[in-house]
Amino acid sequence: MKAIVKGSLLVGVLLILGAGLFAGPRPISGSEKKRRVTIAAASDLKFALDELVNGFRAENPGAEVQVTYGSSGNFLAQISNGAPFDVFLSADVAYPRKLVEQGLVQDDVFLYAVGRIVLWVPKGSSLAVEQLGMKTLVEPAAKRIAIANPQHAPYGRAAESAMKSQGVYDAVKDKLVLGENIAQTAQFVESGNADVGIIALALALAPVMKDKGQYWEVPLDAYPRMEQGGAILKRAQDVELAKRFRDYLIGPQGKALLERYGFFLPKE
Amino acid sequence: MDWAAISLSVRLSAWTTLLLLVLGLPIAWWLASSRWRWKFLVEAVVSLPLVLPPTVLGFYLLLLLGPRGSVGRALESLTGHTLPFSFGGLLVASVLYSLPFAVQPFTAALAGVDRRLIEASWCLGVSRFQTFLRVVLPLSATGILSGMVLTFAHTLGEFGVVLMVGGNLEGRTRTASISIYDSVQALDYDSASRTALLLLVFSFVVLALTYGLQRRVWAPWPTRS
Numbered sequence: 001m002k003a004i005v006k007g008s009l010l011v012g013v014l015l016i017l018g019a020g021l022f023a024g025p026r027p028i029s030g031s032e033k034k035r036r037v038t039i040a041a042a043s044d045l046k047f048a049l050d051e052l053v054n055g056f057r058a059e060n061p062g063a064e065v066q067v068t069y070g071s072s073g074n075f076l077a078q079i080s081n082g083a084p085f086d087v088f089l090s091a092d093v094a095y096p097r098k099l100v101e102q103g104l105v106q107d108d109v110f111l112y113a114v115g116r117i118v119l120w121v122p123k124g125s126s127l128a129v130e131q132l133g134m135k136t137l138v139e140p141a142a143k144r145i146a147i148a149n150p151q152h153a154p155y156g157r158a159a160e161s162a163m164k165s166q167g168v169y170d171a172v173k174d175k176l177v178l179g180e181n182i183a184q185t186a187q188f189v190e191s192g193n194a195d196v197g198i199i200a201l202a203l204a205l206a207p208v209m210k211d212k213g214q215y216w217e218v219p220l221d222a223y224p225r226m227e228q229g230g231a232i233l234k235r236a237q238d239v240e241l242a243k244r245f246r247d248y249l250i251g252p253q254g255k256a257l258l259e260r261y262g263f264f265l266p267k268e
Numbered sequence: 269m270d271w272a273a274i275s276l277s278v279r280l281s282a283w284t285t286l287l288l289l290v291l292g293l294p295i296a297w298w299l300a301s302s303r304w305r306w307k308f309l310v311e312a313v314v315s316l317p318l319v320l321p322p323t324v325l326g327f328y329l330l331l332l333l334g335p336r337g338s339v340g341r342a343l344e345s346l347t348g349h350t351l352p353f354s355f356g357g358l359l360v361a362s363v364l365y366s367l368p369f370a371v372q373p374f375t376a377a378l379a380g381v382d383r384r385l386i387e388a389s390w391c392l393g394v395s396r397f398q399t400f401l402r403v404v405l406p407l408s409a410t411g412i413l414s415g416m417v418l419t420f421a422h423t424l425g426e427f428g429v430v431l432m433v434g435g436n437l438e439g440r441t442r443t444a445s446i447s448i449y450d451s452v453q454a455l456d457y458d459s460a461s462r463t464a465l466l467l468l469v470f471s472f473v474v475l476a477l478t479y480g481l482q483r484r485v486w487a488p489w490p491t492r493s
Contacts, residue, residue: 020282066438081334083353083435183453208455
């Protein structure tokens with residue numbers, strides 16, 4: 001009896017294993033290969049870019065756009081180590097400039113937006129963020145303050161320098177919790193695990209967060225201007241499609257959409 | 269639910285299990301039978317991934333296999349590709365990361381086989397390889413099976429190493445656990461909880477199966493004696 005149970009289990013496991021080896025999407029064969037552009041995007045773009053990609057797809061049927069969101073600093077490290085991205089949209093133009101120095105960029109970097117930061121508290125919070133402004137952070141009810149990791153996330157650096165220039169940093173630095181990127185930072189405070197967060201205005205304006213809390217915008221002169229820049233990488237498979245995507249992003253449709261999501265655009 | 273990520277995870281786990289069966293059995297057999305003085309050092313190396321932070325393993329792999337690493341350069345000149353941020357890279361990382369989950373149960377199972385039976389087989393003129401296939405393997409099947417199940421489950425839930433060397437590419441390196449992480453950050457809790465629930469149920473079934481296999485008495489209907 002035992003041998004039969006064991007035997008049939010073994011056969012079962014091997015069958016599942018065999019099926020598993022070939023699970024998943026198969027690589028597309030040559031003739032039907034779709035045109036594809038792979039994008040590494042700073043996570044403040046999460047909701048804006050999802051919408052923008054839909055618009056781009058509608059104009060370019062048959063083109064596949066794959067976006068990975070994360071922190072710009074991590075993408076810089078990954079791209080330097082050969083990650084197969086075609087386009088890099090950083091929250092800080094300094095990162096793509098470093099890739100230019102490494103000789104990994106096609107043409108030159110392009111600017112597409114300027115990032116803005118806000119203090120955000122969830123609905124029902126006792127912190128009156130709109131009245132208190134930066135002083136919100138020193139309130140006793142603000143027990144945990146979420147910011148992005150300043151080491152590799154531009155929004156974290158902006159938050160840090162805003163707190164320093166407003167003279168609250170030393171009083172609050174023990175209350176900081178660090179998100180891996182700005183989207184995770186927003187998630188920390190949206191879920192109530194942090195009492196207040198310094199997040200991207202673009203995320204505060206996103207449909208999923210809009211009705212869930214209040215925000216106060218940090219004045220633009222409190223932190224260095226967050227020039228958001230991107231680059232098309234030399235290793236891009238379909239340069240023509242990548243360029244078309246860049247042009248869409250910095251063109252009138254992209255501009256209008258980014259403006260709606262609170263990316264202050266340089267007025268030239 | 270992100271089916272592309274789930275099927276990628278299943279494929280990764282299946283290949284990892286298969287590779288570790290092929291690589292792990294000889295290692296386990298050597299560990300079970302060797303009397304070498306320094307064997308404990310090899311045992312320590314095999315068990316390293318149990319205690320090593322995934323970021324450490326991922327960091328070393330990224331440096332070693334990347335375009336500036338020694339192994340990475342050699343591979344690039346041979347194949348034209350580097351391993352990080354590809355399925356092959358994830359597979360190498362998973363095999364290393366799950367090594368103890370295969371080798372330890374394998375070793376325990378092989379060591380549990382009565383030495384006298386093996387020697388009797390040799391004395392009857394059966395070759396070492398044939399003895400391994402016909403005496404050792406059937407007697408240790410349960411342990412080997414649980415090693416395989418554990419390897420599969422451990423790889424399915426892998427996160428840190430994949431995040432370090434995978435690069436989160438849709439359909440290529442975005443596994444189920446990374447997809448959950450992404451969904452949470454996108455505040456898409458519905459999708460995150462569906463995939464998370466699937467992994468939770470699967471992990472429970474796997475562990476129940478493993479402990480079930482290890483039961484000595486296995487009667488379909490337990491009777492009192």
